[in-house]
Amino acid sequence: MKPTQLAIARRWCRRFLGVDGAAAVELAIAAPVLVLLVLGVADYGVLTGDVASLESAARAGAEVAKAHPNLTAGDLTSRDLFPSGATPIVTSVCTCVDNTWPTGTACPPEPFAATPCAGKTNPFTGTTDPRVSEYVQVTATQSFSPMVSYSSFGFPPSLTGQATIRTQ
Numbered sequence: 001m002k003p004t005q006l007a008i009a010r011r012w013c014r015r016f017l018g019v020d021g022a023a024a025v026e027l028a029i030a031a032p033v034l035v036l037l038v039l040g041v042a043d044y045g046v047l048t049g050d051v052a053s054l055e056s057a058a059r060a061g062a063e064v065a066k067a068h069p070n071l072t073a074g075d076l077t078s079r080d081l082f083p084s085g086a087t088p089i090v091t092s093v094c095t096c097v098d099n100t101w102p103t104g105t106a107c108p109p110e111p112f113a114a115t116p117c118a119g120k121t122n123p124f125t126g127t128t129d130p131r132v133s134e135y136v137q138v139t140a141t142q143s144f145s146p147m148v149s150y151s152s153f154g155f156p157p158s159l160t161g162q163a164t165i166r167t168q
Helices: 003-017 021-067 073-078
Strands: 087-096 132-143 158-166
Touching (some): 021 073, 021 132, 073 087
Antiparallel strands (some): 087 132, 132 158
16 A cells, blocks of 8 residues: 555544544553453342342242141252252251250150250240240252453352241
8 A cells, every 4th residue: 555545544544433543552451341340240240140049949948848847958949949050958947935956956856845945035025935946947059150250359159048937
């Protein structure tokens, strides 16, 4: 290309596109940072959406487990309550009125047996209350991997949602 043709082409580009060489260099420097920022926002959005989905599924699983006391984690998985790749765990939890439970005591204790909560004091009323509170707890775990690997940010490798509902 002749020098005069090159000058004409440059003038035409500046006039038509309104872009100088400095603006193109600035764009080349700023674009990767902006793309990384947008991908980080998208990853965070996916992370919070997955956590909300797991917590909602755990809550629904706890409601089902409350209605069906002998339900297992496999039964919950077969009901399609959880997102794909999520692993539920169902446990029965008991506490005394003061939120303690003796180590090694089965949940719930045998009927008509001496309650492990005998002599416990209700912290709200100050009276002795031997009742046992029984709960079902559903925990769901799912692995998480971001779209882009960020070395300085600590995205968790797995997400957990948990729900506990009183059954009595």
